[in-house]
Amino acid sequence: SQTIHQWPATLVQPVGSPLSLECTVEGTSNPNLYWYRQAAGRGLQLLFYSVGIGQISSEVPQNLSASRPQDRQFILSSKKLLLSDSGFYLCAWSEGHRLDGYTFGSGTRLTVV
Amino acid sequence: GQQLNQSPQSMFIQEGEDVSMNCTSSSIFNTWLWYKQDPGEGPVLLIALYKAGELTSNGRLTAQFGITRKDSFLNISASIPSDVGIYFCAGGNTGNQFYFGTGTSLTVIP
Numbered sequence: 001s002q003t004i005h006q007w008p009a010t011l012v013q014p015v016g017s018p019l020s021l022e023c024t025v026e027g028t029s030n031p032n033l034y035w036y037r038q039a040a041g042r043g044l045q046l047l048f049y050s051v052g053i054g055q056i057s058s059e060v061p062q063n064l065s066a067s068r069p070q071d072r073q074f075i076l077s078s079k080k081l082l083l084s085d086s087g088f089y090l091c092a093w094s095e096g097h098r099l100d101g102y103t104f105g106s107g108t109r110l111t112v113v
Numbered sequence: 114g115q116q117l118n119q120s121p122q123s124m125f126i127q128e129g130e131d132v133s134m135n136c137t138s139s140s141i142f143n144t145w146l147w148y149k150q151d152p153g154e155g156p157v158l159l160i161a162l163y164k165a166g167e168l169t170s171n172g173r174l175t176a177q178f179g180i181t182r183k184d185s186f187l188n189i190s191a192s193i194p195s196d197v198g199i200y201f202c203a204g205g206n207t208g209n210q211f212y213f214g215t216g217t218s219l220t221v222i223p
Binding site for chain 2: 006032034042043044046049090092094101102103104105106107109
């Protein structure tokens with residue numbers, strides 16, 4: 001069966017420090033991968049999505065970047081965090097053309113201080 | 114990106130009451146999904162709808178795919194404390210990404 005792993009679960013980082021959040025999927029190949037941010041426990045904002053290795057689409061211009069170095073690995077990064085980067089970050093995957101929807105990871109709570 | 118409108122934004126209900134929420138879009142979708150997010154966790158898929166007019170149940174939950182294909186509805190019967198969380202709708206079309214609703218926060222008072 002397919003599983004999605006996201007880490008770390010919580011993170012407290014000072015303003016101006018770098019960020020690296022990692023997401024991996026097991027049990028499938030060539031998944032579509034997504035990074036979402038959720039502020040204050042509300043709506044889901046799509047940040048990036050990827051349909052293949054090295055292919056990244058950005059939905060919102062911001063202080064963050066994403067990379068997909070391997071088929072089932074998706075990384076969210078920042079060179080210098082801002083206070084406004086605080087939030088709950090969710091990784092998700094889906095199988096290409098299927099419309100079963102997305103399977104989400106357990107999320108990373110990021111607090112920038 | 115497109116975001117779907119969910120209402121109500123939040124609900125405070127007594128245990129045992131029924132709950133209704135809806136989701137509307139300016140675009141037509143051929144798939145509607147409903148997710149539930151427990152506090153501090155990622156959303157989990159509850160119900161998937163693939164056909165206009167379709168009515169699908171999952172235990173005490175019932176969801177409907179609107180006839181216009183621009184809306185969907187979720188009902189929860191006889192609410193219990195563990196129903197607490199944020200409920201999200203999502204709409205999508207074949208080959209394209211899903212768009213999520215703004216969420217409905219549900220609080221159940223024992």
